[in-house]
Amino acid sequence: MAAERGAAAEALVGQVVLPGDLLLLPAHYSEDAEGERLRLSTGAAPQGRLLCGPGLRRSGAGLLVTKCGLLRHRPAGGGVYWVDSQQKRYVPVKGDHVIGIVTAKAGDVFRLDVGGSEPASLSYLAFEGATKRNRPNVQVGDLIYGQFVVANKDMEPEMVCIDSSGKSSGMGIIGQDGFLFKVSLGLIRKLLAPKCEIIQELSQLYPFELVLGMNGRIWVKAKTVQQTLIIVNILEACEYMTAEQRKQALAKLSGN
Amino acid sequence: SLSSGDTSVLAGLYGPAEAKLSKELPDRAALEVLLRPKVGLPGVLERSREQLLRQTCEAVVLGVLHPRTAISLVLQVLSDAGSLLSCCLNAACMALLDAGLPLTALFCGVTCALQPDGTILLDPTARQEQDARAILTFAIASSERKVLMATTKGSCSVEEMQQCLATAQRAADTIFQFYRDSVRRRYSK
Numbered sequence: 001m002a003a004e005r006g007a008a009a010e011a012l013v014g015q016v017v018l019p020g021d022l023l024l025l026p027a028h029y030s031e032d033a034e035g036e037r038l039r040l041s042t043g044a045a046p047q048g049r050l051l052c053g054p055g056l057r058r059s060g061a062g063l064l065v066t067k068c069g070l071l072r073h074r075p076a077g078g079g080v081y082w083v084d085s086q087q088k089r090y091v092p093v094k095g096d097h098v099i100g101i102v103t104a105k106a107g108d109v110f111r112l113d114v115g116g117s118e119p120a121s122l123s124y125l126a127f128e129g130a131t132k133r134n135r136p137n138v139q140v141g142d143l144i145y146g147q148f149v150v151a152n153k154d155m156e157p158e159m160v161c162i163d164s165s166g167k168s169s170g171m172g173i174i175g176q177d178g179f180l181f182k183v184s185l186g187l188i189r190k191l192l193a194p195k196c197e198i199i200q201e202l203s204q205l206y207p208f209e210l211v212l213g214m215n216g217r218i219w220v221k222a223k224t225v226q227q228t229l230i231i232v233n234i235l236e237a238c239e240y241m242t243a244e245q246r247k248q249a250l251a252k253l254s255g256n
Numbered sequence: 257s258l259s260s261g262d263t264s265v266l267a268g269l270y271g272p273a274e275a276k277l278s279k280e281l282p283d284r285a286a287l288e289v290l291l292r293p294k295v296g297l298p299g300v301l302e303r304s305r306e307q308l309l310r311q312t313c314e315a316v317v318l319g320v321l322h323p324r325t326a327i328s329l330v331l332q333v334l335s336d337a338g339s340l341l342s343c344c345l346n347a348a349c350m351a352l353l354d355a356g357l358p359l360t361a362l363f364c365g366v367t368c369a370l371q372p373d374g375t376i377l378l379d380p381t382a383r384q385e386q387d388a389r390a391i392l393t394f395a396i397a398s399s400e401r402k403v404l405m406a407t408t409k410g411s412c413s414v415e416e417m418q419q420c421l422a423t424a425q426r427a428a429d430t431i432f433q434f435y436r437d438s439v440r441r442r443y444s445k
Contacts, residue, residue: 016440018353018398018432064360067357068353070443086442087356089272089355091322117271117272117273117275117324117325117326153321154323
């Protein structure tokens with residue numbers, strides 16, 4: 001029974017892991033051979049600190065998998081392990097850029113729906129160039145692209161539309177028109193990868209504006225309503241289509 | 257939707273979502289289970305099954321990562337041909353896996369029917385359930401095959417229960433392998 005409890009983390013990289021699987025870290029193999037001393041998990045000191053990413057939890061001698069998915073590893077800076085899982089429900093994480101919908105104005109603070117379990121709050125001073133006299137023009141129902149500055153399980157999430165140097169760098173109120181829709185979180189991560197093929201192929205079809213929120217929301221605007229809807233349908237279908245099917249669909253559309 | 261033989265159950269999981277003030281717990285997620293029978297309104301039997309499912313799920317879900325939220329699991333019975341509770345347990349576990357909620361372990365449900373002559377039958381059909389002397393359902397966790405929940409209908413001795421438990425633990429391996437294969441298929445696309 002003990003043998004099947006843990007498996008070497010390195011052996012399972014790139015494979016499907018299920019919750020309840022225990023992963024043993026390489027540092028501990030030599031530890032057990034010597035016997036006695038019990039070091040903390042960060043004791044892979046010669047190699048630097050090992051980071052445990054989403055889907056994993058430290059438990060005793062190793063890492064416990066808590067979500068099902070593919071195990072990934074990046075050896076940079078001491079090594080990071082995480083589980084790549086597909087999910088639709090968003091849980092706010094500090095530093096994530098998301099699209100929120102304004103649901104209420106309560107005094108100096110806007111309440112935004114970001115798709116998590118609680119509405120996030122956004123202060124009116126958190127916009128570029130906003131002062132007490134110069135308030136931003138935000139109405140209920142507007143779309144805002146911002147990032148989380150406070151997001152943990154115990155507190156209400158807070159967003160801002162400026163970065164640490166005070167510049168807006170693309171964040172703020174998203175303009176009129178356009179179309180907002182929701183996809184799974186895995187598709188967003190694929191689209192955000194550098195040199196994403198889907199976006200390159202779509203940009204050859206029509207020119208369009210695109211905002212991707214890590215909470216699964218995408219906002220698209222093209223010249224006409226029909227073009228916008230075509231792009232929306234292709235992005236939604238990208239979840240299930242393989243690359244060839246997508247290329248065929250795009251070829252048919254650009255032929256028309 | 258999960259079917260074992262002719263029994264099939266549709267499961268939907270929603271959460272972690274905003275909880276009503278009366279239901280929210282300050283340190284963990286509030287899990288609620290709704291079981292809807294195929295015909296008729298839910299009655300006392302459904303309520304007791306909901307509580308069994310809820311306690312099993314609470315044992316594996318890491319609720320401390322999502323305090324003051326509500327997780328709702330809705331199960332709809334599509335067809336019932338015996339071993340309904342274990343089918344619901346398996347459907348609940350797959351729904352939890354699919355939704356990406358943090359779990360400490362997986363669980364599966366196994367039903368044993370004890371025949372009048374003492375033989376043990378796994379996953380009985382409705383007919384076999386009626387003829388049996390006792391029907392035992394176990395929820396078994398993937399970590400060292402621990403028993404999360406056990407419920408009995410009928411009477412049996414302690415030794416017989418231990419035997420059924422051992423058989424169920426062996427059978428649980430097949431179900432966990434099925435979970436692993438389904439997840440592999442999903443992530444290979």
